């Protein structure tokens with residue numbers, strides 16, 4: 001081996017940093033495009049999608065509409081834009097009101113865009129631990145048109161499935177259908193933020209089109225569990241998508257040779273939906289292992305998909321941010337949520353041995369027992 005062999009340098013660097021392995025569990029958005037995706041991107045047929053004729057974008061949109069059982073689809077740069085466009089299409093009159101969960105992604109993590117950009121008023125209903133909102137509370141939040149003069153106009157209900165902030169829990173199809181019936185009864189629309197709708201579908205064992213049957217629109221992310229580098233597709237009726245396309249342009253989301261991204265997303269659909277079940281199993285194994293470590297607590301039964309919330313029990317001498325910092329030195333990346341909770345998210349680039357390594361490192365950091373070495 002020559003002096004400048006890069007593998008040798010890597011070994012030296014590793015021995016200096018004492019890191020031989022990296023397990024990135026910060027989010028399911030951290031996946032790298034696979035070789036198959038890169039190959040598909042390289043040879044993707046493209047054209048100008050703003051002019052409406054990028055063949056790969058059209059193919060992805062048609063395929064997503066088919067899978068989700070809706071008339072048409074539209075590729076947008078992000079889940080945030082997908083939700084914003086969907087809410088704005090349904091609530092096209094200023095002073096419209098949307099009913100949504102107080103712990104929902106749209107309400108908490110999307111810069112209040114529905115209000116600041118869309119002039120839409122949010123009416124929050126308490127999210128239960130399982131991500132649902134009580135149906136009677138939703139119904140009570142619907143404004144009575146008799147008092148129209150002082151009330152915003154209830155126009156839309158939003159659900160989220162799986163529900164991120166409740167730890168990736170799934171809304172069952174019966175529940176969604178009931179909310180759909182309620183929306184119908186009151187002449188409202190139903191939008192589903194389905195950033196992780198494929199995780200919910202796999203976990204519930206319900207085909208994804210059945211899960212969203214009651215919805216007028218769905219936003220489904222391609223760059224979370226499915227592992228594409230970017231993008232979300234929103235689906236709905238043809239007239240919904242026609243209006244959505246105009247709003248996408250208004251918001252600056254019209255992109256040109258976007259087939260390069262859509263090609264990767266098509267590979268993600270073909271190859272990675274089948275891997276979600278494995279992600280969920282690994283999340284469960286980690287959850288069970290963590291729950292056995294003194295000082296930690298995981299509600300294992302609530303781990304339904306790929307997200308694990310691990311609580312640090314009172315009296316444990318270490319905080320969540322400190323645990324995360326110590327883990328980072330061992331090559332394990334996870335996110336603290338406040339002082340006493342860690343959020344761990346699985347994706348298809350985490351192996352079974354990564355799970356065991358992570359468990360042994362967390363045990364080491366929390367209890368001081370020696371950890372497995374990181375050599376793969």
Ligand SMILES: *Cc1c(COP(=O)(O)O)cnc(C)c1O
Pocket residue numbers: 077078079080081083105106160162163164193195196221232
């Ligand atoms: C990530 C996420 C979004 C937003 O997606 P971005 O692509 O990050 O904008 C919306 N809803 C939920 C539930 C999410 O988890």
